[in-house]
Amino acid sequence: MNEFDPTDDLLARSAPRTTTVTPELREELTRMAVASESEQRRTGTRRRVAIGAGALAVALFAGAGAAAATGVAGWGPWAQDADAVYVYALPGGDACELRITFDDAATGQVAREILSDVDLGSVIDVDGVIAVLRAMPSSGGDEFGNTFDTGFGTEFYPSVDEEYAQAVGIAASQYLGERLTERGVAGGGQDMTWASNCATEFDGGR
C-alpha cells in the first residue's frame, strides 16, 4: 500500500460519519465501562440462561418441532426450531416463554434427549439460586468514580419477577451444563443462544 492509489482515497472518504467524541461522550463511555461489570453480574449470562421451572411451571416442550407448540411469531430464525421451549409463569402471574438453541447442533440433540424425560421443576432449585443472588455482593459505579451498593434491598436490585426469571435460567443452565458435561460435552460446546418473551418486558432493571 505504498504506492498512491486513487481508490484508497475514495475508500477512505466513503466511511460513514460517526459521532464526534466529545468530552461528554467520553465520560459516558467511561461510565459504561465501569458500570458494565456490575451490570454483567446482575443480568447473568446470556448464553447460559435456559429453561424455567418450579411450582409455577405450566408446561415443558422439548424435542423436534418444539417451537410449533407455542407459535413462532415474534421469534428470530435461530429460535424457529429451538432445542427447548419452556412456558412458565412469573410470581406476578405473567407468562413467559424461553427458547434455547445450542450453537452446536450435536449438543442441541443431546440437550433434547436430556430434556425429553426430565421434569425440570423437580430437579432444579430456583429458590436456592434466589438465595444465592440475594446474598451476592454487588456494586456499581458512576463516571465520577463513586461506587454504590446494587445488591438485594437496594433500588438497583431486580424486581421479584425479573429475579425469578433470572434464577430459573441460572438453575436450569447449571443443571443442563452438568448433564452435558457428564455426557462429554464441555466448554464452548455448551454455548447456546436464548431469548425470553414475557407478557411483561423487562428493561434490565426494576
Next chain:
Amino acid sequence: MAADARSQRITEELAANAPDLLAYFERRVARDDAADLLAEVMLTVWRRADQLPGDPVRARMWLFVTARNVLANAERSERRRWRLANRLRMMLPGSSGAPAASDPGEGAEVRDAIAHLAPELAELVRLVHWDGLTLAEAAEVMEIPASTARGRYQRAKQELREALAADYASR
C-alpha cells in the same frame, strides 16, 4: 492478578477502546443499535475476562474480534436493548432510522460497491479503510492468516476498481 487490579485493567481497556468500538458499530448498523451492541461487547468482556490478553495491542484486537462476533450474533438473533446503553443511545444523533452506512451523500457509490463484494472481502476493506486498521490487524480481527488477508485485499481492490470504473463510465 488481584481481583481489584484485574477489574481496573478491564475497565481501562474498555474505556480506552470504547470510542473506536462505538464507531465500528456506527459504520455498520443504526446508531441506537450501535449503542446496544457496544453495551453487549462490554458485558461479554466481563463474562470472558480471563481471555483478555495482557498486552494492550493484543487486547485491543481481541476487543475488535469480540465486537465482530457480537455483531454477527446480533444479525441472527433478537436485537436486545440494554439498560446500560440507555444514556448513550440518547446521546447519539439520529438515533433512529437507517444505518449510517446507508446514508446518501459523499461516498454512497463507493459504499454500494463495497457492499456488493463478497462479505469476507467487504469486511476486510471496511476494517482497513473505515476503521483504520492495518492489513495485519484486520487479518487478526477476522481470524485469518495475514497471507490470506493480503490475497483477499488485492482481489477486493481489483473488484472495486472495476466496479467504480464501470460506475463512472456509465454516467
